Amino acid sequence: MSVDIKVENLSVVFGTVKQQEEALKLIDEGFSPEEIKKKTGATVANKNVNFEIEKNELFVIVGLSGSGKSTFIRTLNLLNKPTRGSISIGGQDITKLNKEELRNFRRKEVSMIFQHFGLFSHRNVLENVQYPLEIQGVEKDLMHKKALEAIETVGLKGWEYSMINELSGGMRQRVGLARALTNDPKLLLMDEPYSALDPLIRRDMQNELLSLEEQGDDRTIVFITHDMNEAFRMGDRIALMKDGEVVQIGTFTDFFKHPANDYVRDFIADVDRSRILKVRSVMKKVKNALSPSASIEEALEFMEHKEIDSVYVTDDKNMLLGVVLKEDALNTKNKTIKTLINDKTYQPVLRNSYIKDVLKDLKESDHDIPVTDSKGRLRGVLGYDDVIDALAE
Ligand SMILES: Nc1ncnc2c1ncn2[C@@H]1O[C@H](COP(=O)(O)OP(=O)(O)OP(=O)(O)O)[C@@H](O)[C@H]1O
Ligand SMILES: [Mg+2]
The missing domain is CATH 3.10.580.10 (CBS-domain)
Structure with a gap:
């Protein structure tokens, strides 16, 4: 079973406790992150973020560099603490988990693929992929079996004993994906997984994730990118962030039919609709x-x-x-x-x-x-x- 996510009034401020307090006050008074930085020295990375992600949704967050995407996705598994606001995942407020519960949540329910691979270069493919199971203390044979399955799923069969530094960028990304899949997470967090890849390999990886999503078990995916074409190619719904805030959330059609403002219009201007538009973005609900x-x-x-x-x-x-x-x-x-x-x-x-x-x-x-x-x-x-x-x- 996958999970739904509800983010309410989330703000993440980097700074001392005192700076954070001041910054929250200024947020409420309507100051922008830039003004708050000048006044307090604190960085407001996420500001009053509100949205819900449905079970099984492939939800994409898009925005320019520094808009707060990584901060947000890291907050979803509490690698960052919310300065204010709540995050509920599968009906559970994760900000209220104790240490033990949080450890279990990270090990068993959620997996994250990081912006810069985050693999161990001194381990081979198999050892990297089985790492999450290793720290869970999973018994050796089972661990092996699951890791080999995951490696096969991402198309790396035959490379189990290769070292990471012998692999191309695309293959490393596959290792990252396999590692994230070993614990069969209900929630998969992907922070710009494909940004470092060549366009062709990138397209392959995008399609693979989509078909994995189709064949695999139920899973909610939050996917970050700064590329609008990738966002619309992949996402059921998209949230566009700017300066820590969400400017617009919606489907392909919402964005093109009702862009929230000129910033959105500019942002989607270069999207090549005829090439990226998918059936799933345009289809209607079944009523008959x-x-x-x-x-x-x-x-x-x-x-x-x-x-x-x-x-x-x-x-x-x-x-x-x-x-x-x-x-x-x-x-x-x-x-x-x-x-x-x-x-x-x-x-x-x-x-x-x-x-x-x-x-x-x-x-x-x-x-x-x-x-x-x-x-x-x-x-x-x-x-x-x-x-x-x-x-x-
Ligand atoms: N640990 C941290 N301490 C202080 N400031 C941080 C920290 N992490 C992020 N920031 C700041 O928060 C803001 C948002 O950063 P974030 O990494 O979330 O952006 P991003 O949208 O992921 O950008 P990119 O596309 O470059 O990855 C930036 O101003 C950044 O400098
Ligand atoms: Mg980032």
Whole structure:
């Protein structure tokens, strides 16, 4: 089970206790971090940050250098202490954990990938990856098994006994990811993991994380970058930070349709929408799905009520079984819709596909297209108009 996160009124100030007190007062009086620095000498790295991250969300924080991104993500596992405010993870206020509880939380529930790899250069790949399990005191055989699994997951099979300094930047990043996955964290914190990589390798790593997310267990991911293209390519939702504050939070569509101010407009100006836009960023919520045991009567009433002429059919695991057309429901003597399910008419697209790759299918169809994840679960619905809207200037 992954976790949800709720951050309330969080401020992080670097300085002495006295400086921190003064700085908090000045924050409340509406002074900017720059003014507060001048008046008190303290650095306000995060200022009144408020937001919620949903379970299973891939949440991206983006902002220029010094905007407070690393401070924020480090505060999520209490490597920094909040000067004020609260952070609740999976319903638990982590600022209230005692030492023992915090140690367990860090070892078992959350993993962090640091901005500069943070690997041990005197250890080989396997020894690096198994390190978190080692400090947990996991028994040797199990530790080995889990570390080897993680190494395979990130595509480094065969490199187990290589030393870190024999690896390229991209491979080191994979080691970092494998190490972060060994304890099967509910929450994965990634601080600019790909910033040091070449564009092509970076794209590979981005895609790999997305497919890992699809195949793997439930996991909430907080991902930091200073690259807006990367942010929109990866994120379900994005928070843009400036001077320690969150300027805007939302989906791709929110940012482009309703930029909060000129700063946001400037920030997104260089984003190449046609290249990065994904199905998952544009799809709508599913409103017309029924289970195969629904009666014909129920289905017809449902379609009447919603003024639609077809419904998706999903099982109890949300797997898309197909579609039932209104005309078929009107012309049957059967009791339930089960026998009417048609799995050929509406071919689904994958939610991680790029829009440019599904545009043709979409153009040629006269209806919305169902969107699934790689396991075949129905995740959304894609309409041609929504895509055109999202691409339009
Ligand atoms: N331990 C610390 N002590 C004092 N000041 C700090 C500390 N950590 C960060 N800061 C300051 O807090 C501010 C925000 O820094 P932070 O590292 O969070 O920014 P960032 O958005 O991650 O930047 P980058 O993109 O360069 O990594 C900066 O002014 C920085 O100098
Ligand atoms: Mg940083």
